[in-house]
Amino acid sequence: MEDYVLPVSLGILFGFIGRVALLRTDYRQYPTQPHGSIIHLAMGIIAAALGSIAIPALLEGEFTAVTFLTLAAQQFREVRNMERETLSKIDEVELVSRGRVYIEGIAMVFEGRNYLVILIAFVTTLASQFVNWWVGVIVGIAGILFALYYKTGKKIAHIADIEPAEVLVEGENVTVNDIYIMNVGLKESLELISKQAIGIILKPKTVDSVVTLSNPGQRQAILHDLSVGLGIFRDSDKPSLVPLSRRDLEDGRVAIFFLPQIKSMEQAVKVVAEVPVLENAVRIPSESEASQA
């Protein structure tokens, strides 16, 4: 039994370090501090332990022990459900909601990262068991780097050009440059809009990004992140100040209409650039057979 102490400890250690490295709370404050993070760190330890214990279990011929991994998968799917449920509940009372697609994306990431932790712990223990401890350390570090590389998805800046635009109020019609946004009847709101609103136009870079940007979930995610990054100039009894996104049907440009608390175009462009491209919104029509014809 003592033969396994070092490899297993190394596996758990590197798995846990991997989870810490993958758990980053930024300005969006998710996972929440401190308890939201504690939940995921605790889950990370469990995942790391599962990954590293699989090796001794196999070596001892305890093949049934491996079936515990399926139990783990079940457990981490539960993590995904938990995140989805919490976020959906919170979303109902947000001034600018995250939207379902964003929530699914976040929940999926939490589940996926636990599997990455299992993988790091597994390869670390494997290497230190069969070669020696310092090879295990190297493999562990490599595993964490791999996970860090793998975690970074695409950002809006990768798929679209972000251009500042003007919000124009003509009579009751509100437009961002040439893209029509909405009809506002209340004069008071129109005045607030011409004073406080900012407009941004996203020009998709490729055929594929036209489709991705058209996804309402993706656009809602942009609006939500803007409301977090700049604050929102609105209360729940002011429906006419709601932020909106509209597409130009001809060329797929997307106009963002938004009333921020901090009116800074520079900051707004930066926030939009950093919005993640949601996995569930990505479509690649250029790779379909129909487009090759």
Place this chain on the structure above:
Amino acid sequence: MQKNMSTLEKSIMAIITMSKDKVGGGAPIFVVDTEEEVQRTARLFESVLGGMLHKVNETTYVVVRH
């Protein structure tokens, strides 16, 4: 608007008009005389009902909850 606020979605909650003979139907109709009155009534409705005022034509406005 927040989904838990009502069961009605995308419906005309009230009609505010200055030309009574051009509107009719199921929604409550409020007949007013001046543009100012429209704005005053609508501001109240936006706050109370959580609906948004849209201008249909020069004399008629609707409050719609989205």
